[in-house]
Amino acid sequence: MKKILLINSTEGFLSGFVEHIQHEHGVENINEFVMPKVPRVFCFQGAYARAILVQIIYFFVFLANIFKITSKNNVIILNGNGVTPSFMACSAIAKIINPDIKIVVIHYFLNNLRASGLVMKAIKFLFNKKYTCLIALTSDDQAYFRALIPKATVLFHPLCLYDHKPENFVKETSNDSYIFSGGATNRDYDTLAKAASHVDAKFVVIAGNSNEISDVPSNLTLLRNIAKPDFSRYLSNAAFVVISLKLPVGSSGHMVALSAMSWGKAIIYTDASCLNDYFDADSGLKFKLGDAADLADKINLLLSNPDEVARLGAHAARRFDKHLKEDVFYNFLATVCMKS
Numbered sequence: 001m002k003k004i005l006l007i008n009s010t011e012g013f014l015s016g017f018v019e020h021i022q023h024e025h026g027v028e029n030i031n032e033f034v035m036p037k038v039p040r041v042f043c044f045q046g047a048y049a050r051a052i053l054v055q056i057i058y059f060f061v062f063l064a065n066i067f068k069i070t071s072k073n074n075v076i077i078l079n080g081n082g083v084t085p086s087f088m089a090c091s092a093i094a095k096i097i098n099p100d101i102k103i104v105v106i107h108y109f110l111n112n113l114r115a116s117g118l119v120m121k122a123i124k125f126l127f128n129k130k131y132t133c134l135i136a137l138t139s140d141d142q143a144y145f146r147a148l149i150p151k152a153t154v155l156f157h158p159l160c161l162y163d164h165k166p167e168n169f170v171k172e173t174s175n176d177s178y179i180f181s182g183g184a185t186n187r188d189y190d191t192l193a194k195a196a197s198h199v200d201a202k203f204v205v206i207a208g209n210s211n212e213i214s215d216v217p218s219n220l221t222l223l224r225n226i227a228k229p230d231f232s233r234y235l236s237n238a239a240f241v242v243i244s245l246k247l248p249v250g251s252s253g254h255m256v257a258l259s260a261m262s263w264g265k266a267i268i269y270t271d272a273s274c275l276n277d278y279f280d281a282d283s284g285l286k287f288k289l290g291d292a293a294d295l296a297d298k299i300n301l302l303l304s305n306p307d308e309v310a311r312l313g314a315h316a317a318r319r320f321d322k323h324l325k326e327d328v329f330y331n332f333l334a335t336v337c338m339k340s
Contacts, residue, residue, distance in 0.1 A: 009082035111250030160329035180238030184208025194292035
């Protein structure tokens with residue numbers, strides 16, 4: 001009988017999976033271990049310094065609870081970057097306590113850290129074990145991890161979690177049409193701004209504080225520090241959506257792509273593996289990475305062809321419903337966990 005433990009850094013995250021595997025697969029023995037929040041007073045200002053401190057604290061939390069965690073469970077699901085490295089540092093002890101242990105890593109990505117030699121050595125040391133299964137978010141990440149940790153099982157399944165859900169928001173009606181772009185990680189808003197300067201349309205961009213735009217055209221409204229409901233409002237009322245990424249693209253753009261697809265939006269996106277895995281020829285329109293002229297052409301194409309906007313949006317919604325909803329991932333993850 002499988003006994004599964006889901007380790008989270010945020011309470012309730014992936015709670016839908018717990019319900020799914022109980023109801024759809026008859027697994028009663030599934031529990032959640034939520035990591036304690038690290039008080040801000042103990043954290044440094046720098047993002048990397050804070051991340052390292054959190055990992056050190058989590059390592060000792062796991063070490064203190066390692067017998068209880070591993071002796072009662074034979075499948076451990078590590079959800080996200082926050083909990084994964086610190087637990088993997090204890091995994092050898094976990095294997096000694098429970099020789100039948102299986103560790104499944106989900107929502108783990110490196111982005112810009114992939115090029116770091118030190119990070120590559122750490123990944124090899126922590127993850128290259130036969131009892132580890134890592135589910136990559138993109139086919140490119142899958143190839144990278146397979147080469148780096150050949151002893152581990154590395155699978156690929158698209159991210160199926162998103163923030164801006166239609167059921168959580170009522171769409172407004174507005175005559176003020178605009179093109180929307182949003183998000184922070186590896187975004188190329190300079191290329192979008194250059195394209196916008198050659199397009200007769202309004203743009204709304206919701207960027208992170210670290211995203212820089214060297215020259216903002218008059219037809220582009222730039223917003224920052226926007227709450228999720230407001231982000232959803234701007235996305236849901238847009239004529240269509242643009243996702244513009246820069247190198248290294250990493251595992252970027254998925255949350256906005258999935259949210260836009262769930263709303264049935266036409267999407268223009270960067271031709272990059274991290275997004276190509278999520279679209280087909282009928283559900284999105286891609287442009288060359290960093291090519292403002294190509295992006296402007298694609299935007300003008302949709303502006304002049306509302307039927308194509310509707311067609312792409314309808315196909316995106318159907319693809320989302322069939323391949324990218326949360327239940328699709330939950331079923332995949334349950335199958336992985338149930339295999340001996």
